[in-house]
Amino acid sequence: MDKCHPSRKQLFHRFGGAVWRFAIVVVGLFALWPELAQAITISHNDALKVGKRVWQNECGGTISGLTSWNQGEDFASLGIGHFIWYPKGRQGPFEESFPKLVSFVSKRGAKLPTLLLGVGRVRPCPWNSRAEFLQAQNTVEMNQLRRFLVDTIDLQAEFLVARLEAALPKMLAEAAPTERSNVQQQFERLTKTPQGCYALIDYVNFKGEGVLHTERYQGQGWGLLQVLESMHGNSDSGAPDEFARAAKVVLTRRVQNSPVDRHESRWLTGWLRRVNSYSGG
Known part of the structure; x- marks a missing residue:
């Protein structure tokens, strides 16, 4: 999961008014085009297959990888999508998605372990550092988690699909009016095949929707919106291949535009390998 996001505090101070305007536009789009809120047509089995592929991409499809805390980060990365979970009192630069996942699966009947039970919300991550997290690998709490x-796994896959469903109105709100029709057309092309759904679901989990102005290098983004804007075909069967090609261009451009001190070229080979899986190449 790409974790290059501004802090919520930074976002409020630097772009607070813009965020509220963006939210109003999204609501307006739902009012004008209620069909945008329709569910993506994907079978339970196909959603599960996609979820397992995302799991493979994020942590090699391993059970141990479902509970990770990456070096240099101050949060746990959990589940097939490496959803973020912050310790108590921590407010990092990235969106906390694990509590949303827990709420989602709980509403669908999943039994929560004691560790995740809270009053009205998920408890904060009980481990305050990566060192504490690693020391707890064989504890009862960690094994239950x-x-x-x-x-x-199946409900996490459904959660990924739900995130994708919410992405389209956000992207249309951000896209230029002249681009909205094409963005929606390209999105719909990809949703018509299981491989296309996989590409959309994995990429939005991997690099985000591409709607935040803070997620830009030299004014150019790298999220799902930017990939869709780069597509102009009309063949449903060819959509995943075109998406993979467009994503490679967008990610390569990101690295070229990135600050030199971030050394992002070290990640590009792995990113392109992941994108290759969208076309099967």
């Missing part, structure tokens, strides 16, 4: 994540 890992079992919960294994048992809810």
Whole structure:
């Protein structure tokens, strides 16, 4: 999961008014085009297959990888999409998605381990550092958490689909009026095949919707919106291949535009390998 996001505090101070205007535009789009809120047509089995592929991409499809804390980060990365979970009192630069996942699966009948039970919301991550997290790998709490994540793979896959469903109105709100029709057309092309759905679901989890102005290098973004804007075909069967080609261009451009001190070229080979899986290449 790409974690290049501004802090919520930074976002409020630097772009607070713009965020509210953006939210109003999204609501307006739902009012004008209620069909945007329709569910993506994907079978349970196909959603599960997609979820397992995302799991493979994020942590090699391993059970141990479902409970990770990456070096240099101050949060746990959990589940097939490496959803972020912050310790108590921590407010990092990235969106916390694990509590949303827990709420989603709980509403669908999943039994929560004691660790995740809270009053009205998910408890904060009980481990305050990567060192504490690693020391707890064989504890009862960690084993229960890992079992919960294994048992809810299918619901986590549905959560990824739900995130994608919410992405389209956000992208249309951000796109220029002249680009909205094409963005929606390209999105719909991809949703018509299981491979296209996989490409959309994985990429939005991988690099985000592409709607935040803070997620730009030299004024150019790298999210799902930017990939869709680069597509102009009309063949449903050829959509995944075109998406993969466009994503490679967008990600390569990101690296070329990135600050030199970030050394993003070290990641490009792995990114392109992941994108190759969208076309099967």
